[in-house]
Structure formats: structure tokens, C-alpha cells
Amino acid sequence: MATLPVINGSGSSVGDFEVDDAWLEREKGTQAVHDVVVAYQAAGRAGTACTKTRGQVKASNAKPWRQKGTGRARAGTIRSPLWRGGGKTFAAEPRDFSQKVNRKMYRGALRCIFSELVRQERLVVVDEFNIDS
Numbered sequence: 001m002a003t004l005p006v007i008n009g010s011g012s013s014v015g016d017f018e019v020d021d022a023w024l025e026r027e028k029g030t031q032a033v034h035d036v037v038v039a040y041q042a043a044g045r046a047g048t049a050c051t052k053t054r055g056q057v058k059a060s061n062a063k064p065w066r067q068k069g070t071g072r073a074r075a076g077t078i079r080s081p082l083w084r085g086g087g088k089t090f091a092a093e094p095r096d097f098s099q100k101v102n103r104k105m106y107r108g109a110l111r112c113i114f115s116e117l118v119r120q121e122r123l124v125v126v127d128e129f130n131i132d133s
Contacts, residue, residue, distance in 0.1 A: 003019075004018075004124060004125050032105045042098060050093060052088065052091060054087035
């Protein structure tokens with residue numbers, strides 16, 4: 001049994017609250033905490049990078065010059081990635097970086113975090129929590 005201090009609105013201790021050890025995760029769970037934190041930070045990424053491919057660049061459909069007889073390299077469009085003003089070969093697209101976290105893993109991670117806070121004596125229980133407006 002772990003014991004947590006109970007405080008009132010003024011910050012003075014009014015008693016103790018006992019937590020069953022079955023609710024605390026002492027041995028394992030650090031990988032779950034890491035995975036949950038990484039998923040949380042990844043979900044905060046914007047993922048708004050966007051560039052145009054050769055099919056998205058505005059241009060004429062006409063060939064710049066005929067296929068044979070000019071002495072130049074063959075060219076089919078002026079929006080080829082090789083040309084200035086052409087599209088990107090592997091263009092960046094907007095994407096979602098969020099990761100799936102299983103419910104059991106999330107709960108285990110929270111349990112591990114609370115266990116560490118109890119061990120460091122940084123977790124307290126508030127007796128009454130009133131908000132006027």
C-alpha cells in the first residue's frame with residue numbers, strides 16, 4: 001500500500017490516502033511511456049510540406065521540339081524534373097504523422113508515470129476542488 005498526502009484548498013495536510021499496489025506499475029512500463037510520449041509528439045507535427053510533381057505543374061502539353069533531326073536530346077515536356085521550372089521527382093505531400101497507441105499500452109504508461117510520481121513523493125490528493133466561475 002502506498003500512502004499519498006491529502007491537502008485542502010489552503011495547502012495544509014488533512015490526512016492520508018492509501019493506494020493499492022495493484023494500481024501501481026513498479027517493474028515495467030518504461031517502453032510504454034516512451035511509445036506514448038513519441039506518439040504524442042508525432043501527433044503534434046504539422047505535416048504541411050507540399051511541392052508539385054510534373055503532373056501538377058501548369059504547362060503546355062506540346063513537345064518543346066520535334067523528336068528527331070534537331071541534334072538536341074529528345075524532350076516530351078518542359079515540366080520534366082530535369083528542366084528549370086519543372087516538377088519535383090519525388091514531391092513532398094501533406095501527411096499525418098499520428099501513431100496508434102493501444103488502450104492497454106496507454107493505461108500502462110500512465111500507471112508507470114503515476115508510480116514514479118508516488119515513488120518520488122510528488123503526487124498529492126486534493127480534498128476539495130472548487131471553481132467559482
